[in-house]
Amino acid sequence: MIGTRWLGIVFGSLLAALGFAGGAFAQAKTPVVGVPHDWQMGFPASYTLLMEHVASLHDLLLVIITLISLFVLALLLYVMWRFHASRNPVPTTTTHNTVLEIAWTIIPILILVVIAIPSFRLLYYGDKATDAAMTVKVTGHQWYWQYEYPDQGNFSIDSRILAEADRAKLKPDQPRLLAVDEEMVIPANTVVRIIGTAADSMHGWTVWGFGIKKTVIPGRLNEGWIDVPKEGIYFGQCSQICGNAHSYMPVAVRVVSKADFDKWVAEKKKAAGLLPATSVASANPTLTK
Numbered sequence: 001m002i003g004t005r006w007l008g009i010v011f012g013s014l015l016a017a018l019g020f021a022g023g024a025f026a027q028a029k030t031p032v033v034g035v036p037h038d039w040q041m042g043f044p045a046s047y048t049l050l051m052e053h054v055a056s057l058h059d060l061l062l063v064i065i066t067l068i069s070l071f072v073l074a075l076l077l078y079v080m081w082r083f084h085a086s087r088n089p090v091p092t093t094t095t096h097n098t099v100l101e102i103a104w105t106i107i108p109i110l111i112l113v114v115i116a117i118p119s120f121r122l123l124y125y126g127d128k129a130t131d132a133a134m135t136v137k138v139t140g141h142q143w144y145w146q147y148e149y150p151d152q153g154n155f156s157i158d159s160r161i162l163a164e165a166d167r168a169k170l171k172p173d174q175p176r177l178l179a180v181d182e183e184m185v186i187p188a189n190t191v192v193r194i195i196g197t198a199a200d201s202m203h204g205w206t207v208w209g210f211g212i213k214k215t216v217i218p219g220r221l222n223e224g225w226i227d228v229p230k231e232g233i234y235f236g237q238c239s240q241i242c243g244n245a246h247s248y249m250p251v252a253v254r255v256v257s258k259a260d261f262d263k264w265v266a267e268k269k270k271a272a273g274l275l276p277a278t279s280v281a282s283a284n285p286t287l288t289k
C-alpha cells in the first residue's frame with residue numbers, strides 16, 4: 001500500500017489545502033470510528049493488530065509485484081530494440097541455455113517462498129483465538145445478523161438495517177446504509193472469539209477495520225477472533241452475495257469499556273428474562289461473567 005498511501009497523502013494534502021479535509025464523521029463528535037470516508041484510498045484504517053498485519057503483507061506484495069512488472073517491462077523493451085529485424089537480420093538457432101533455465105525456475109520459487117512465509121503466518125494468526133475471554137456466535141440470516149452470547153447467559157439479539165423511515169433522518173452516528181437498530185456489543189481490549197454460521201444461504205461477516213472476513217455457511221461453524229483496543233462504533237457489510245437484500249444487512253459493532261459491557265449485558269439479560277426480579281447479578285459472579 002506504499003503507492004496508494006503516497007497517493008492518499010498527496011490527494012489528502014491537496015484536499016486539506018482546498019478546505020475539504022475529512023468527512024462528516026471525522027469531524028462529528030461521535031464515537032463512530034470504523035467507517036469509510038469520502039475520497040478514501042487504499043485500505044480502511046486498521047483498528048486491530050490483525051488488520052495491521054493484513055495491510056503490511058499487502059505493502060510487501062505491492063513492492064514485489066512492482067519490481068517484477070518493471071523487470072519484465074525492461075526485458076520486453078530491450079528485446080524489441082536489440083532483436084529488431086534491422087539490427088538482427090540473422091536470428092540465432094539457440095534453443096537451450098541450462099544456466100538461464102535453472103535461474104528462471106529457482107528465482108520464482110524463491111520469490112514464492114518469500115511471499116508464502118508471511119502469508120501463512122498471517123493465515124494462522126487470524127485463524128483461531130488461542131485465549132479468548134468470551135465468544136459471540138454470529139448467524140447470518142436473509143437478511144439480518146443474529147448475535148448470541150453463550151458466555152453471558154446465552155441471550156441473543158437481532159441486528160437489522162434501520163427501517164426506511166429512520167433512514168430518512170439519520171443521526172450523526174448513523175452512517176447511511178450502515179446503521180442498524182441493534183449493534184453487536186463487545187468490550188474493548190478483550191479477545192473475542194467469533195463463531196459464525198448461517199441459517200439459509202451463505203453470508204460473509206466482514207468488518208473492514210478489524211481485518212476479519214468470515215464466510216458463514218449453513219451447517220458449519222467457522223471461527224475467527226477480534227481484539228479491538230479502541231472504543232467506538234465500527235461498520236462492515238455482508239461480503240457474500242446472499243440474495244436480493246444482500247446490500248441491506250450491514251455489520252455494526254459497538255466496542256465499549258468492560259463496565260459498560262457488563263451494564264449492557266445485564267440489560268439484555270433482564271429483557272430476555274434471564275435475571276431474577278431482584279437483581280443479584282452483582283453478587284453472583286457467574287451471572288455477570
Ligand SMILES: [Cu+2]
Nearest residue numbers: 203204238242
Ligand atoms: Cu448476507
